Amino acid sequence: MKLRIAILGIRGVPNYYGGFEHISEYVSAGLVKRGHSVTVYNSHNHPYQQDSWNGVEIRHCYDPEYLVGTAGQFIYDMNCLLDARKRNFDVVMLMGYTSSSVWGQLYPKNSTIITNMDGMEWKRTKYAKPVQQFLKYAEKLAVKHSDYYVADSRVIKAYLKDKYNINSKYIPYGADIFTDFEREQYDVNEALKEDYFLLMARMEPENNIEAILEGFNQSNSGKKFKVLGDTGNRFGKFITNKFANDERIQFKGAIFDTPKVRSLQNNSYLYFHGHSVGGTNPSLLEAMASEALIAAHNNPFNKSVLNTDAFYFSNAAEVTHLVENVQRKAPEKNMVMNNLYKIQYQFNWERVIDQYEEFIIESYKHKNYEAIIADKR
Template sequence: MKLRIAILGTRGIPNYYGGFEHISEYVSAGLVKRGHSVTVYNSHNHPYTANSWNGVEIKHCYDPEYLIGTAGQFVYDMNCLLDARKSKYDVVLIMGYTSSSVWGKLYPKNSTIITNMDGMEWKRSKYSKPVQRFLKYAEKLAVQYSQYYVSDSLVIKSYLADKYHINSAYIPYGADVYSEQEREQYEFKEALKEDYFLLMARMEPENNIETILEGFNKSNSNKKFKVLGDTGNRFGKFITHKFKNDNRIEFKGAIFDTPKVRSLQNNSYLYFHGHSVGGTNPSLLEAMASEALIAAHNNPFNKSVLNTDAFYFSNAVEVRHLVENVQRKDLEKNMVLNNLHKIQYQFNWESVINQYEEFIIETHKHSNNERIIAH
């Protein structure tokens, strides 16, 4: 069965931004290879301006976020939905619900609507209490107006089952396994073997960047600490100012060059993953695939992926302890290998794309049957 599929809810592909753009890039191209017709909606401000990418049709919709801030995301999502209503897609896959579910009544009536339910956005500490209340409401609307649901984490799947009594399909993110040759062909002076710690994240409070750097700052380590992520926002400026006197800490900005990121992860002494909210995080899977030794924030999202194959921390004291005491011996080498096996057998893109295709076809057949019965 070959379907016409639209992916909405992201800023667009190729990925210049984050998790949903990352997965949309892989899933859209993968579904095209399997014979489906796929359209991804892009912000008109997206750096990629062509009308197709790897066989995926790109539709550019007006996005006033650059003019009016966050409210512009709602306008952009509305513009995408209005266009999708005219286009008669078999399936509309909506990535997240933050600024789209308020337009639930505009969801295309004759399309099968699947929403990837994101990661309990209302828990993010960067949001004020009123915004957190709104996000809880937006989550409820997404459940109400969607027909089918995807969770990228088993923690989210069980939360949705408990709270809304809905059965969502668990489909994780994926990562590519690079050969040693591919990883090592990218040589540059910053990737000297194991002489630095590393973290890679958006500069947001719930990513525990302050906790991690506080622990490192108080340590007696003589290694560098490289921080990857755009520090242009308010929290980023706060963090760079707070640690400006520690010349071991280097803020490298955002890096979207995958081989360079992979090389930095692979060569790090210890990779810190501080994300505490959301589902399976792409940068965590990339680090596992890059054979980094990982220290992760102690929460159910990270533990459901890493299990016993990581060190865990909850505060700056524990970070300092890891910085000063973690070794690179047989036990640690096994942790790295176990995580690599998870990528090869559980979190590989081929498997993720297959699961999306199966779920899309199955739900479309199911909703078609329901429409026939209703008539």
């Protein structure tokens, strides 16, 4: 069965932003290769201005975010939905709900609506209380106005079942195996192999950056600690100022050169993953695929992916202990190889795309079967 599928809720493809743009890039192109007609909605000022990409049709819609800030996302999503209503898509897939579910009444009535339910956005500490309350409301609206649901984490799947009594389809993100080309991108002048710790994240409180760096700061380690991420926001400036006197901590800024990032992950002594909110995190999967030894924040999201193949921490003192005591011997090498095995057989993109295709077709058939039965009554 070949379907007409639209993907909304992202800034666009190819990916220049991360998150849902990252998975939408792989899924849209993968579905086209499997014979489906796929349209992705792009912001009008997306860097890519062509009308098609790898067989995917691109629809550009006006996005005033550059003029009015966050409120512009709501207008952009509304513009995308109004256009989608004219196109007679079999399936409309919404990536997230933050600024789209308020327009639930505009969802195309004749399309099967599938929403990827994101990662419990209302738990993010970067949002003020009123914003957190709105996000809870938006989540509720997404459940109400969607026909079917995707959860990119088993933790989120369980939450949706418990909170709303809905069945969602667990489909994680994917990652590509670390290649020889990426391995060659490592700059030997940057640091000696396994001579540094590494952290890569948005500069946000819920990513536990302060606790990680505090723990390292209190350690007696002679290694460097490289921090990848844009430090231009308020929290980033706070962090850089707080640890400015520790010459071992190096703030490298945001690096968008994927082979370089993955090479840095591969060569690190220990990769710290501090994310505490959200589903299956793409940067965690990439670290696993890059054969990094991982220390992760102790929470259900990370544990559902890593299981026993990582070290865990909950506070600065535990980070200090890891920095001073973690070895790179046979047990640690087994942890790295076990995570690589997960990428090859559980989190690889072909498997992820297959799961999306299967669920999209199944959802479309199920909804239309119900419509046929309803017409006969």
